[in-house]
Amino acid sequence: MNSLKIPITVNENKNEKTPSNQLVFGTKFTDHMFIADYTEGQGWHDHRIVPYQPITLDPSASILHYGQTVFEGMKAYLSEDGIVRLFRPEENMKRMNNSCDRLSMPQIDEEFALDALKQLIELDKEWVPAEPGTSLYIRPFMIATEAHLGVSASKTYSFIIIMSPVGSYYKEGIHPVKILVENEYVRAVAGGTGTAKTAGNYASSLKAQEVADREGYSQVLWLDGIERKYIEEVGSMNVFFKIDGEVVTPALNGSILDGITRKSIISLLKHWGVPVTERKVSMEEIREAYLNGKLDEAFGTGTAAVISPIGELRWKGELFYVNNGETGELSQKLYDALTGIQKGTVEDPFGWVVEVK
Amino acid sequence: MNSLKIPITVNENKNEKTPSNQLVFGTKFTDHMFIADYTEGQGWHDHRIVPYQPITLDPSASILHYGQTVFEGMKAYLSEDGIVRLFRPEENMKRMNNSCDRLSMPQIDEEFALDALKQLIELDKEWVPAEPGTSLYIRPFMIATEAHLGVSASKTYSFIIIMSPVGSYYKEGIHPVKILVENEYVRAVAGGTGTAKTAGNYASSLKAQEVADREGYSQVLWLDGIERKYIEEVGSMNVFFKIDGEVVTPALNGSILDGITRKSIISLLKHWGVPVTERKVSMEEIREAYLNGKLDEAFGTGTAAVISPIGELRWKGELFYVNNGETGELSQKLYDALTGIQKGTVEDPFGWVVEVK
Numbered sequence: 255m256n257s258l259k260i261p262i263t264v265n266e267n268k269n270e271k272t273p274s275n276q277l278v279f280g281t282k283f284t285d286h287m288f289i290a291d292y293t294e295g296q297g298w299h300d301h302r303i304v305p306y307q308p309i310t311l312d313p314s315a316s317i318l319h320y321g322q323t324v325f326e327g328m329k330a331y332l333s334e335d336g337i338v339r340l341f342r343p344e345e346n347m348k349r350m351n352n353s354c355d356r357l358s359m360p361q362i363d364e365e366f367a368l369d370a371l372k373q374l375i376e377l378d379k380e381w382v383p384a385e386p387g388t389s390l391y392i393r394p395f396m397i398a399t400e401a402h403l404g405v406s407a408s409k410t411y412s413f414i415i416i417m418s419p420v421g422s423y424y425k426e427g428i429h430p431v432k433i434l435v436e437n438e439y440v441r442a443v444a445g446g447t448g449t450a451k452t453a454g455n456y457a458s459s460l461k462a463q464e465v466a467d468r469e470g471y472s473q474v475l476w477l478d479g480i481e482r483k484y485i486e487e488v489g490s491m492n493v494f495f496k497i498d499g500e501v502v503t504p505a506l507n508g509s510i511l512d513g514i515t516r517k518s519i520i521s522l523l524k525h526w527g528v529p530v531t532e533r534k535v536s537m538e539e540i541r542e543a544y545l546n547g548k549l550d551e552a553f554g555t556g557t558a559a560v561i562s563p564i565g566e567l568r569w570k571g572e573l574f575y576v577n578n579g580e581t582g583e584l585s586q587k588l589y590d591a592l593t594g595i596q597k598g599t600v601e602d603p604f605g606w607v608v609e610v611k
Numbered sequence: 612m613n614s615l616k617i618p619i620t621v622n623e624n625k626n627e628k629t630p631s632n633q634l635v636f637g638t639k640f641t642d643h644m645f646i647a648d649y650t651e652g653q654g655w656h657d658h659r660i661v662p663y664q665p666i667t668l669d670p671s672a673s674i675l676h677y678g679q680t681v682f683e684g685m686k687a688y689l690s691e692d693g694i695v696r697l698f699r700p701e702e703n704m705k706r707m708n709n710s711c712d713r714l715s716m717p718q719i720d721e722e723f724a725l726d727a728l729k730q731l732i733e734l735d736k737e738w739v740p741a742e743p744g745t746s747l748y749i750r751p752f753m754i755a756t757e758a759h760l761g762v763s764a765s766k767t768y769s770f771i772i773i774m775s776p777v778g779s780y781y782k783e784g785i786h787p788v789k790i791l792v793e794n795e796y797v798r799a800v801a802g803g804t805g806t807a808k809t810a811g812n813y814a815s816s817l818k819a820q821e822v823a824d825r826e827g828y829s830q831v832l833w834l835d836g837i838e839r840k841y842i843e844e845v846g847s848m849n850v851f852f853k854i855d856g857e858v859v860t861p862a863l864n865g866s867i868l869d870g871i872t873r874k875s876i877i878s879l880l881k882h883w884g885v886p887v888t889e890r891k892v893s894m895e896e897i898r899e900a901y902l903n904g905k906l907d908e909a910f911g912t913g914t915a916a917v918i919s920p921i922g923e924l925r926w927k928g929e930l931f932y933v934n935n936g937e938t939g940e941l942s943q944k945l946y947d948a949l950t951g952i953q954k955g956t957v958e959d960p961f962g963w964v965v966e967v968k
């Protein structure tokens with residue numbers, strides 16, 4: 255679908271903008287959205303940029319019953335030089351296609367989708383906030399739209415991109431959060447959908463999150479669903495630990511998400527000469543490192559929060575205070591480097607940043 | 612919400628009915644639907660019966676991204692005496708609330724929901740098909756509607772009931788189907804959402820189904836996600852085996868669905884004095900029973916198909932022909948008894964059947 259021009263219907267009733275310092279994550283959207291429709295046998299068609307507007311679905315549409323949907327999360331940043339930058343957007347489009355494969359959904363043309371996104375950002379450029387810590391959060395997603403209650407892959411889909419100006423994901427910002435290690439609920443196992451960015455993984459996580467909330471914790475730390483020993487993710491982020499000077503993170507094992515922030519951090523650490531290993535990490539290992547005074551830092555990583563330091567972990571009634579509950583030196587350095595590259599204020603030695611227009 | 616009258620907006624443009632012998636599962640819907648809305652702090656409100664019509668959602672609605680949704684499947688049958696009957700509908704409403712709990716969604720008033728369903732059926736009574744093998748399939752479902760991209764439980768929901776006149780779920784009808792034992796993909800594990808009727812379980816299953824289709828199999832048989840040894844479900848049904856005169860079915864283990872057809876079959880078998888056991892069943896046990904000539908019958912059970920005999924199983928390249936690929940005596944007897952009770956042509960010693968009005 256690469257050579258097509260995208261018809262644009264301009265929104266004549268501009269949405270009112272929220273001041274940058276009052277932005278809440280994912281509640282306010284820009285003036286326009288991108289849509290393309292897919293029909294089996296015909297492929298993608300009717301690409302269009304239209305005013306941000308409700309979606310109309312038959313009550314029997316697959317997405318509402320059988321959860322055939324995938325999404326991505328990415329951000330655009332406005333720098334002082336007035337340039338809007340995207341961070342490794344081609345990685346998001348590639349991962350979206352991997353998710354689509356797992357969910358028996360059609361592939362998108364990654365290059366065209368990125369081009370459509372750039373056109374959408376260009377049109378809604380005034381929505382990209384400028385203040386430190388703010389960005390334009392971008393949500394490409396695909397939903398199954400066929401009106402049919404049989405359990406089978408839908409014959410029709412819509413691919414949609416919406417955008418939302420955001421402040422920090424967590425109200426704590428870069429401040430450390432308290433994490434509850436989850437022993438009852440499981441996020442995913444190998445053979446399931448854990449590696450895909452799909453609705454079911456998130457739906458499954460809400461109950462544990464609810465329990466954590468009640469006990470005063472921001473997020474849960476997920477353990478593997480088989481032995482309930484090994485660390486998987488934290489909330490909806492990948493997780494890293496600095497133990498005795500070495501950085502470790504759970505290896506991609508068929509049940510955790512191949513995070514773009516995760517892989518960027520591994521590259522940054524290697525670039526800096528900091529030892530970093532992808533391997534199995536057990537909670538018992540974390541406990542021992544803590545008791546021996548070797549658990550230096552812990553943090554979650556993801557597009558929404560970038561780096562989310564962990565200040566406290568609770569596991570089976572035991573409390574571990576990481577780095578005295580403060581943001582660690584490496585966590586801060588990684589946050590500054592990554593957000594600096596994203597904002598265009600720090601040199602990008604990797605070619606990660608893509609300028610819009 | 613029990614004492615409220617339900618406002619009805621009549622559909623002035625009746626849908627055209629499909630002849631009973633041309634019905635396809637879940638593609639045609641009746642003239643009306645029931646809707647109620649939920650708002651945090653306010654509870655359920657705006658209950659209404661309206662013409663069957665599209666649903667309008669903000670593109671950021673939770674259901675489209677994080678899969679917060681549950682559903683039920685039930686059937687209404689028209690007998691020769693002109694009475695419409697439901698089969699254990701209170702069990703569906705109860706299970707829906709269990710699913711809601713797992714998905715951090717609000718509870719429904721089960722009694723009121725059943726009353727609303729009866730009113731809806733009464734209004735669309737002429738849509739209940741009469742021919743043998745046909746019924747009115749009923750789909751109550753709840754979706755998260757809040758326009759918010761943060762990963763948290765929605766603050767607003769809609770509870771909807773739609774209805775569809777159906778023939779047999781499988782084009783094979785009560786004829787035996789070929790089943791592929793799935794070794795790569797996993798449906799659910801304990802701690803996940805396997806016991807809830809929620810979208811993610813079905814989304815996760817499509818890929819394996821796609822592979823099975825390509826190889827000429829109707830459904831997959833799911834093994835446990837931990838040891839990949841024990842039998843869980845078949846497609847989206849519970850599964851039973853008759854081995855050496857005894858009927859066995861996987862015990863409720865925290866990852867399989869507590870099927871209403873499943874529990875009805877267990878009751879029927881006990882009523883008949885047929886030995887039936889709920890326990891772990893391994894594929895190795897099935898293989899050995901087959902090789903020793905003791906695998907008498909195998910069948911899936913669910914609301915949509917009622918009884919779906921298994922004529923062939925493929926596991927790791929080995930083929931097991933169950934009962935020479937023919938419908939077993941017990942499978943047929945269970946199908947006749949259950950559909951007879953549902954239709955009102957066979958005595959119902961359990962009080963399972965509920966007359967509409």
